[in-house]
Amino acid sequence: MTMRIDLPEETLAGVLAKAFGNRSFLIGLAITLLVVVVALISFVWTPYDVTRLVIADKTQAPSWAHWFGTDHFGRDILSMIMVGARNSIAVALVAVGIGMGLGVPLGAFAAARGGVVDQALMRVNDLVFAFPALLSAIMITAIFGPGAVNAIIAIGIFNIPVFARVARAGALAIWPREFILAARAAGKGMTRIAVEHILPNIATLLLVQGTIQFALGILAEAGLSYVGLGAQPPMPSWGRMLFDAQTRMVTAPWMAIFPGMAIVVTVLGLNLLGDGIADILDPKSRRRR
Amino acid sequence: MSLLEIENLSLTIGATPILKGVELTIAPGEVVGLVGESGSGKSMTALTIMQLLPHLARTEGRVIFDGIDILKATEDQMCALRGDDIGMVFQEPMTALNPVKTIGEQVAEGIRWHTKAGRAEAEERARKILDRVGLPEAKFPLSRYPHELSGGQRQRVVIAIACALKPKLLIADEPTTALDVVLQAQILDLLRDLVRENRMGLLLISHDLAVVTEMADRLTILRHGEVTEAGDTARTLSEQQHPYTRELALASMHVPARPKKHLAGSAKPLLEVDGVGRDYPSRRASLFRPAQPIRAVDDVSLTIEPAQSVALVGRSGCGKSTLARMILALDKPTAGTIRFRGEAITGKPEQALKPARRDMQVVFQDPYGSFDPRQKVEKLVAEPLHLLEKQLAKAERREMIAHALDEVGLGPRDMGKYPHEFSGGQRQRLSIARAIITRPKLVVADEPVSALDVSIRAQILDLFAELNQKLGIAYLFITHDLTVARAMADEVLVMHEGKIVERGKTGDVLDHPRSEAAQALVAAAPDLHRAIARKMQEQG
Numbered sequence: 001m002t003m004r005i006d007l008p009e010e011t012l013a014g015v016l017a018k019a020f021g022n023r024s025f026l027i028g029l030a031i032t033l034l035v036v037v038v039a040l041i042s043f044v045w046t047p048y049d050v051t052r053l054v055i056a057d058k059t060q061a062p063s064w065a066h067w068f069g070t071d072h073f074g075r076d077i078l079s080m081i082m083v084g085a086r087n088s089i090a091v092a093l094v095a096v097g098i099g100m101g102l103g104v105p106l107g108a109f110a111a112a113r114g115g116v117v118d119q120a121l122m123r124v125n126d127l128v129f130a131f132p133a134l135l136s137a138i139m140i141t142a143i144f145g146p147g148a149v150n151a152i153i154a155i156g157i158f159n160i161p162v163f164a165r166v167a168r169a170g171a172l173a174i175w176p177r178e179f180i181l182a183a184r185a186a187g188k189g190m191t192r193i194a195v196e197h198i199l200p201n202i203a204t205l206l207l208v209q210g211t212i213q214f215a216l217g218i219l220a221e222a223g224l225s226y227v228g229l230g231a232q233p234p235m236p237s238w239g240r241m242l243f244d245a246q247t248r249m250v251t252a253p254w255m256a257i258f259p260g261m262a263i264v265v266t267v268l269g270l271n272l273l274g275d276g277i278a279d280i281l282d283p284k285s286r287r288r289r
Numbered sequence: 290m291s292l293l294e295i296e297n298l299s300l301t302i303g304a305t306p307i308l309k310g311v312e313l314t315i316a317p318g319e320v321v322g323l324v325g326e327s328g329s330g331k332s333m334t335a336l337t338i339m340q341l342l343p344h345l346a347r348t349e350g351r352v353i354f355d356g357i358d359i360l361k362a363t364e365d366q367m368c369a370l371r372g373d374d375i376g377m378v379f380q381e382p383m384t385a386l387n388p389v390k391t392i393g394e395q396v397a398e399g400i401r402w403h404t405k406a407g408r409a410e411a412e413e414r415a416r417k418i419l420d421r422v423g424l425p426e427a428k429f430p431l432s433r434y435p436h437e438l439s440g441g442q443r444q445r446v447v448i449a450i451a452c453a454l455k456p457k458l459l460i461a462d463e464p465t466t467a468l469d470v471v472l473q474a475q476i477l478d479l480l481r482d483l484v485r486e487n488r489m490g491l492l493l494i495s496h497d498l499a500v501v502t503e504m505a506d507r508l509t510i511l512r513h514g515e516v517t518e519a520g521d522t523a524r525t526l527s528e529q530q531h532p533y534t535r536e537l538a539l540a541s542m543h544v545p546a547r548p549k550k551h552l553a554g555s556a557k558p559l560l561e562v563d564g565v566g567r568d569y570p571s572r573r574a575s576l577f578r579p580a581q582p583i584r585a586v587d588d589v590s591l592t593i594e595p596a597q598s599v600a601l602v603g604r605s606g607c608g609k610s611t612l613a614r615m616i617l618a619l620d621k622p623t624a625g626t627i628r629f630r631g632e633a634i635t636g637k638p639e640q641a642l643k644p645a646r647r648d649m650q651v652v653f654q655d656p657y658g659s660f661d662p663r664q665k666v667e668k669l670v671a672e673p674l675h676l677l678e679k680q681l682a683k684a685e686r687r688e689m690i691a692h693a694l695d696e697v698g699l700g701p702r703d704m705g706k707y708p709h710e711f712s713g714g715q716r717q718r719l720s721i722a723r724a725i726i727t728r729p730k731l732v733v734a735d736e737p738v739s740a741l742d743v744s745i746r747a748q749i750l751d752l753f754a755e756l757n758q759k760l761g762i763a764y765l766f767i768t769h770d771l772t773v774a775r776a777m778a779d780e781v782l783v784m785h786e787g788k789i790v791e792r793g794k795t796g797d798v799l800d801h802p803r804s805e806a807a808q809a810l811v812a813a814a815p816d817l818h819r820a821i822a823r824k825m826q827e828q829g
Binding site: 177178179181183184185186187188189197200201203 | 617619639642643646647650651653655658659660661662663664672673675676720723
């Protein structure tokens with residue numbers, strides 16, 4: 001028998017319509033895009049060259065020539081923030097990628113197997129988790145030397161247990177549900193169930209955690225650079241700029257305020273974006289809007 | 290003088306009208322049944338009396354309880370009434386108790402709050418009421434936690450909390466829906482006795498007409514927020530003046546037509562379960578004594594023939610569902626073998642089970658929990674299709690899905706929807722569509738209609754019967770509800786404490802039960818015919 005099948009696919013237009021009705025998504029997206037665009041522009045153009053030192057112009061207050069002022073070497077702070085943005089984004093993005101890529105399968109596997117395997121994996125996880133993140137990052141950079149790549153690896157490693165935990169906790173709540181039993185009765189194996197049913201159900205959880213970790217990654221990179229273990233000069237980085245500003249807080253506050261604002265705004269934008277995405281991807285919100 | 294008078298009560302939440310002109314009165318010592326299907330406004334009526342309505346709720350009309358106008362009462366006045374003069378028993382005993390507090394604390398809490406009694410005195414009173422509801426001190430000290438009690442015992446605790454201060458009015462919202470029939474009968478007996486002792490008014494809310502008929506002096510039937518009929522139980526149900534009353538009564542007694550009855554011994558068995566047992570490890574009593582395993586299923590044997598419909602009945606916790614899981618190869622038996630179409634399925638790797646899985650599907654009880662909320666119907670119903678020998682092209686696949694949906698009374702347009710966009714009955718149809726899409730030979734249905742309203746339940750039973758006739762599917766129905774067994778099964782197996790204690794033709798077992806377990810089930814099962822006959826005698 002044949003049947004005419006015409007049905008309303010969840011179209012891209014539908015998702016977009018929902019996205020544009022979500023305020024926190026829009027604001028978050030706008031901020032994040034702004035940061036990304038600024039980072040991209042910095043590859044081709046910055047107001048001033050960030051490697052050129054003009055000692056004559058040092059610690060100048062914001063003016064029409066230097067919107068955000070200059071630092072103690074006379075470099076333009078706006079230009080430095082622009083170049084620093086790409087450093088921050090790259091470090092955080094790759095670090096979250098490492099954390100998700102290794103942590104999620106690990107957590108999902110532990111939840112699926114249960115018993116001794118689960119316990120063993122999670123205790124190792126706890127051990128990694130128990131190390132203060134900055135300390136382990138310092139350890140790694142101390143062994144392999146400071147630099148952006150090592151900072152990425154260090155931040156990535158301390159992201160793994162975070163994602164493993166979130167994934168495991170989420171998966172544990174899904175496994176005993178009846179629809180998993182139904183899938184098993186339909187003959188699906190553990191891996192297939194994990195990919196088809198568990199992951200989509202914990203995706204929002206992971207996505208929200210991802211944006212939080214992304215924000216934390218930017219903070220961690222700033223922290224590492226602050227103690228001198230991140231990107232090395234002359235490559236500007238937001239954390240390093242804060243470190244340089246520290247002793248001149250009273251005399252040249254703009255040196256601290258603008259990089260600090262850059263961090264806060266970026267982190268805020270990412271968090272709003274995460275919230276918005278979580279709302280949009282929830283199929284139950286389809287009726288509400 | 291009435292204890293509770295509801296006059297022309299209307300309720301809207303946001304812009305949605307929930308109740309329209311509801312009238313209801315309860316006198317002291319009277320049991321009034323409030324019957325209706327889900328969404329008819331039963332629970333909202335109860336919550337209005339308690340003033341526990343959600344935000345945005347607006348009420349109109351008059352609700353007078355014991356001389357107090359409840360709709361105008363302040364929150365402080367209501368706090369004094371709730372739990373003291375009005376008690377409430379909820380449906381789900383698993384969630385109605387606080388898991389981290391002992392039952393003694395929970396019963397004493399309300400007593401201390403309302404009477405300002407000291408700890409010792411409140412505990413003394415808590416002790417007494419727990420004793421009264423059938424939880425004697427010796428076996429159930431106040432220091433027990435809810436998780437240490439069974440479902441029926443927890444519901445007794447909930448009733449003890451509600452009745453501790455001898456309220457004038459008790460509201461019981463589906464108090465036995467989550468319990469099996471034997472426990473249901475015990476809880477209903479307890480409620481009836483408490484009403485008589487304290488001259489309480491009881492508002493019994495239920496979707497089960499038989500339960501309400503047995504209990505209530507008068508009934509009020511609610512549909513879409515409006516009272517369709519109200520009056521003495523016996524008269525209302527014997528005359529059935531309103532068509533909806535008749536509809537409800539017919540649906541509760543519905544037996545689907547199955548023209549081709551199955552003839553036993555006509556074919557070689559489809560499923561053979563031979564001496565199957567399942568042990569679960571228990572906690573050690575001492576370091577030196579090995580743990581005694583808990584035997585959930587004990588030496589069970591049964592056979593099902595093609596197109597035969599078998600009901601496995603028993604009280605909750607008797608091992609029915611464990612047995613079903615082993616038959617579906619979702620759990621491994623610790624003893625015995627299970628053969629499907631002559632081939633053993635126990636201890637086989639998943640890959641080798643594929644053909645068996647294709648011909649053996651399952652329908653679960655909870656139409657809400659058995660679907661992945663993140664997937665659309667198209668994917669959900671197609672779940673078992675990967676078991677087919679050849680992989681289907683997309684168009685072919687969609688056609689099969691559309692066909693399966695059509696067979697269960699849904700349309701191809703439903704493919705693009707998510708499960709939460711369907712009602713409970715429609716979800717159970719989806720569940721059946723998923724089960725029949727591979728054209729199985731056997732469908733195991735675990736309490737497939739217990740979560741549904743009577744009219745929906747009649748429709749789903751019809752659907753099961755129709756598919757049995759059309760596609761020759763054999764069923765194993767797992768249920769504690771004898772009306773389902775009577776309506777659907779050729780043969781009934783009675784299970785008790787892990788063992789099969791009685792088996793035979795449906796009529797024989799249900800009309801002349803021989804074993805004690807079967808007799809208890811049959812005696813406790815609510816039966817609308819019997820209940821009406823008894824009420825007719827009582828009320829003349």
